[in-house]
Amino acid sequence: MLVDLTVKVPEELVGEVYGALARLLARDQPQVALELAESADSSPEEWSNTDDDVPLAHDVWEKLSPNAKALFSRLMDNPGQTISGEVLAAELGIPNGKYGIAGVLAWPGRHCAAVNRIPLWSWEYGPVGGSADYWMKKEVADLFRRVR
Numbered sequence: 001m002l003v004d005l006t007v008k009v010p011e012e013l014v015g016e017v018y019g020a021l022a023r024l025l026a027r028d029q030p031q032v033a034l035e036l037a038e039s040a041d042s043s044p045e046e047w048s049n050t051d052d053d054v055p056l057a058h059d060v061w062e063k064l065s066p067n068a069k070a071l072f073s074r075l076m077d078n079p080g081q082t083i084s085g086e087v088l089a090a091e092l093g094i095p096n097g098k099y100g101i102a103g104v105l106a107w108p109g110r111h112c113a114a115v116n117r118i119p120l121w122s123w124e125y126g127p128v129g130g131s132a133d134y135w136m137k138k139e140v141a142d143l144f145r146r147v148r
Helices: 012-027 031-039 056-064 066-076 085-092 097-114 137-145
Strands: 122-124 132-135
Touching: 056 097, 056 137, 066 085, 066 097, 066 137, 085 097, 085 132, 097 132
Parallel strands: none
Antiparallel strands: 122 132
């Protein structure tokens, strides 16, 4: 049985909380837990737009939700351009604004870790009180456009 929880956390930790929750929910899925354990044994690598990374990128892309595909398509079509979580949520119709964006990013982070790669997006906090700004590096955008 699943229950709803409401928890207040500092804004800067929202993404980490979603990631921790995803790992916790994976404990009953041995294959996912094994992939997470294996990826924790070594430092994740950067993505590169090489033929070696195409199959890994394809595996990650195929596991993404429709909202995640829309989010990453928006970022990869504008590599290097920073976009706030609020703007992304509004443009893509993702509920709960910047918090919805953080939620959309939880599983893609796990999928990247499972293939021993860093997240395919970059981010930093905007001005004080603002949300995170997101972007995708050109090389990563080029790679993921190849598999989209």
